[in-house]
Amino acid sequence: MASSFDLNNLLRENIRNLVPYSSARDEFKGQASTLLDANENAFGSPLDVFYNRYPDPLQHEIKHKLSHIKGVPARNIFLGNGSDEAIDILFRAFCRPGIDNVILVPPTYGMYEVSANINDVAVKKVNLTNDFQLNLEGIAEAIDTNTRIIFLCSPNNPTGNSLHREDVETVLANFNGLVVIDEAYINYSRQKTFIQELTEYGNLVVLQTLSKAWGLAGLRLGMAFASEEIIEVFNKIKPPYNINQATQELALKALDQVEQVNNWIKETVSQREQVSELLRTFDYVLHVYPSDANFILVKTSEPREIYTHLVDASVIVRDRSKVELCEGCLRITIGTPAENERLIAALQQYKSDKQ
Structure with missing residues (x-):
């Protein structure tokens, strides 16, 4: 049966009604010579570079550069404190504690299950086949009315292989919840990214990172790519200044080194x-x-x-x-x-x- 994905039906009611915190830098956009709105230390910071001002809460410059590199509009990009922040937000936004469940396909990245346990969300496991591919029949049988997210890692960690693209597309087309494809290792793969399919599937979330090929593991900067509506949900939930100024500056320099x-x-x-x-x-x-x-x-x-x-x-x-x-x-x-x-x-x- 084809997917009839509806984001509003998937969102937790408290998140749907959430009024996000409005920071000083959200309320004022532009340049000014006298900033007296955020209770910062106006004298500077005890470093060679001044970090006394709050950073851009939505990281517009980085998203602009990523937009050109990834070929996706900036409005479809979320930046998190590592991909782990995006994973945690997915649970908090779409999974009701003690009620909903997610599907994992072991062996796979361990943080999905850790995040599920932290958020009191049940985990259903459907093991990969012996050649480390999706068990589509097993996944279909595991889905119930409270299944909110299916996590797929491709290339997969720890097995290293890419999942068959047609199998992933089958899941996307037939599941009413979110399908999260973790592409932390996509830069080393012969397979093309699923970012190109964002306009095709409204329930698709693609995770990538600057920790691997880009060599920025110490900065903790992860990316999520999704519909504008899903990205708006991420931005409602994230802390106001989740990516610090130093990380933003260093990431901007790194992104010039393609x-x-x-x-x-x-x-x-x-x-x-x-x-x-x-x-x-x-x-x-x-x-x-x-x-x-x-x-x-x-x-x-x-x-x-x-x-x-x-x-x-x-x-x-x-x-x-x-x-x-x-x-x-x-x-x-x-x-x-x-x-x-x-x-x-x-x-x-x-x-x-x-x-």
């Missing part, structure tokens, strides 16, 4: 293929899964022993061996060529020690 970022992406993808080939030469590596991300999921015969050996060699990877469908697996981020060489050398030493 060529540098693209070069890093190409190098990462090249290194990903080289590291994958080298990993396949070890007899204790049972399978190297194909990846569209900046990491590789590797199935081994001795995950804990290998993990411990790497820690002793000061090479830190992620042990995912206890995650559903990832038994025996380590998740290995692609580093610089020198870091990748240290990884391979440590694994070669592990092989020698075993002989």
Whole structure:
């Protein structure tokens, strides 16, 4: 049955009726020489750069730059303190505590479930298939009248693969709630972003981040792309100044460096293929899964022993061996060529020690 999505029916009543906080910078827009409206310290700040004034609450300059980079109007962009803020807002806006539920498709990013638990929202899990793709029949069976959101991660974390596009479109077209597609790793993928489908699906929310390919994890700046109506909901709920001035300034500088970022992406993808080939030469590596991300999921015969050996060699990877469908697996981020060489050398030493 085709989707009959209605945003007003999905919104919690208290959010629908919410009158958001109006900050001083919301009420006055423009330039002035004397700002006496926000109770700031007019003398400045004890730093080389003055941070005594509140930042732009809606980050217009960053959204303008992102609009050109992403090919989407600024009005369809929300900026959060990491993607985690956008995820939390989705729960608070659309899920009634103790009543509604969301659907997750493990193995997947862990913050969806954490945020659900914080907001007292039930979680229904429909595991991915053995090849890490959507179980469409299972998802359809799990949906009930109180299912508000389906979270999909593509490329998926921790498996690294992209979900089949036609399967995602099937979910979008047949679900009356929100479909959230987390594209944190999309820059490393051969698949095109779902941002291009925003005008096609009113229930679509796409999450991206500046933490991965853009190398700004320390700034905590995430993005959500959605219809203008959904973005307005995000802006009603977020704290007045959720992105600080220093982050905004640094992000604006970074967004001028598209060529540098693209070069890093190409190098990462090249290194990903080289590291994958080298990993396949070890007899204790049972399978190297194909990846569209900046990491590789590797199935081994001795995950804990290998993990411990790497820690002793000061090479830190992620042990995912206890995650559903990832038994025996380590998740290995692609580093610089020198870091990748240290990884391979440590694994070669592990092989020698075993002989």
